[in-house]
Amino acid sequence: MNYHLYIPEAPGFKNIIHAIWQVDQSTTFKEEYIIPKGIVEVIFNFSNSSPILAELGSTVYQLPNCFISGFNTIPIQVRLPEQQVFFGVLFQPLAIKKIFGSPAGAFSDMAVDLTLLDPGFHSLWHQLAEQDNFDDRVSVFLKWMKRNCIEWQPREQFINHFLYSVNQHDVSVKALANSLCYSPRHLSRKMFEATGMNTEEMLLYKKYLHAVHLVHHTDLSLTAIAYQSQFSDQSHFIKSFKAFTNMTPGAYRRNKSFVKGHLYKDVR
Numbered sequence: 001m002n003y004h005l006y007i008p009e010a011p012g013f014k015n016i017i018h019a020i021w022q023v024d025q026s027t028t029f030k031e032e033y034i035i036p037k038g039i040v041e042v043i044f045n046f047s048n049s050s051p052i053l054a055e056l057g058s059t060v061y062q063l064p065n066c067f068i069s070g071f072n073t074i075p076i077q078v079r080l081p082e083q084q085v086f087f088g089v090l091f092q093p094l095a096i097k098k099i100f101g102s103p104a105g106a107f108s109d110m111a112v113d114l115t116l117l118d119p120g121f122h123s124l125w126h127q128l129a130e131q132d133n134f135d136d137r138v139s140v141f142l143k144w145m146k147r148n149c150i151e152w153q154p155r156e157q158f159i160n161h162f163l164y165s166v167n168q169h170d171v172s173v174k175a176l177a178n179s180l181c182y183s184p185r186h187l188s189r190k191m192f193e194a195t196g197m198n199t200e201e202m203l204l205y206k207k208y209l210h211a212v213h214l215v216h217h218t219d220l221s222l223t224a225i226a227y228q229s230q231f232s233d234q235s236h237f238i239k240s241f242k243a244f245t246n247m248t249p250g251a252y253r254r255n256k257s258f259v260k261g262h263l264y265k266d267v268r
Helices: 095-100 120-129 134-148 154-164 173-180 184-195 199-217 222-228 234-245 249-255
Strands: 002-006 017-026 029-034 041-045 053-056 059-062 066-069 076-079 083-091 262-267
Touching: 002 134, 017 134, 041 120, 066 120, 083 095, 083 134, 095 134, 120 134, 154 173, 154 184, 173 184, 173 199, 184 199, 199 222, 199 234, 199 249, 222 234, 222 249, 234 249, 249 262
Parallel strands: none
Antiparallel strands: 002 017, 017 083, 029 076, 029 262, 041 066, 041 083, 053 059, 053 076
């Protein structure tokens, strides 16, 4: 697998983009199973193959050439082509509304064709497709992004950081609202707009994401992971993990790939 990653350092881009990645590979697997990862991303598909199908819950999508997906709370099952080329951009959550006119919460648990939001993405997709390597694609995309400079207010910066942080899963609704000088109700509206979840749901989601990180990257026991992720007990941990992924933490650990949140199955 050829996997590339770019993390912007310039403030103008860092305020908008969390990271840019590309995967270019031939695969022996027919299916990729992606559990919820707590990200908002735009993906450009340059795979030279028949249409790629993806299942989110009971909905089957034919993935467009470029699409956006928000904070998913259900797994995605993708039927992989033998040769795949995907170029992806992880956005700061609050940037989505400023760039696309709709908040990130509007794209949760779905894959939305970006050309329906802005026909200009037809042209951007072709510009990116014409490039021979990852670095050139990054340059083209950053040039396109220059029209979307964003200056965040401190509270907006805090929310962006909170939503993407691996930690900060042990805070209460009241404490989080107080740290932002919001009422709990106003904070819940902000969270729902950004993620499609209210504050309490998002805090449970953060516990789940912290647990995924520990299951994937450490050899800690599942009991220890449940404790460190602030679940009330082992049963609550397993039940919550399974609600988001349709599998137990133990099943994820046994079948995980080197990429966090991704599992592969059905060898060709």
